[in-house]
C-alpha cells in the first residue's frame with residue numbers, strides 16, 4: 436500500500452470520526468483520533484462535532500504538543516495520543532471513544548474477561564481497565580500507555596475505550612469489536628454471568644489470530 440499523503444491522512448481521520456458517530460460508538464465532541472505523521476502526529480481538534488470536522492481542521496502536532504501556526508486547539512487528549520505513538524513504534528493510529536457498553540463496564544470497574552474468542556483482537560485473553568485519572572492529564576496518558584503495554588485495546592476507568600494499531604482502519608475495527616464484546620459481556624451479566632474460555636483456549640486463539648486474515 437503506498438504511503439498516504441498528508442491530505443489523505445487528514446481525510447481518513449475525518450471519515451473515522453464520522454464513522455464512530457454513525458456506528459453509535461461515540462457522540463458529539465467526545466472521542467478523538469490520531470495518526471502518526473512524520474516525527475509527530477495528526478490529531479482531531481478540541482470541541483468540533485463530526486459534521487463540522489474538515490481535513491483542514493485536523494491539527495498537526497510535534498510529539499511535545501507544538502502545533503502549526505494558526506492551527507485549531509488540539510484534542511484535550513493529545514498527550515495520550517502522542518505518548519502512545521512515542522512509546523509504541525508498532526502503533527500508527529489511536530482511536531479513543533466513549534462507546535456505551537465499554538463505558539458501562541469502565542464505570543462499573545469490570546474488565547472484559549475471555550467471554551468470547553473475539554476478545555483476543557485486543558491482544559490478550561481479556562481487556563483490562565486503565566486506572567482513573569482526569570481527562571487530558573499527563574497521568575491519564577501514562578496509565579493508559581502502561582495498561583496498553585503489549586496490547587491493542589483497553590478500557591479507561593470511569594471514562595471510555597481506547598484502541599491502537601499499525602493502521603487507522605485496524606484501530607477502528609478493534610474499537611468496534613471491543614465495544615461489541617463489552618455489549619456481549621454486559622448481556623451475559625444480566626442472565627447469570629458468562630461461561631468463560633480457559634487461558635489455554637485463549638492462548639490457542641491468540642496464536643490463530645497471529646496467522647489469520649490480512650496483515651495490515
Ligand SMILES: [Zn+2]
Nearest residue numbers: 465466594595
Ligand atoms: Zn474521552
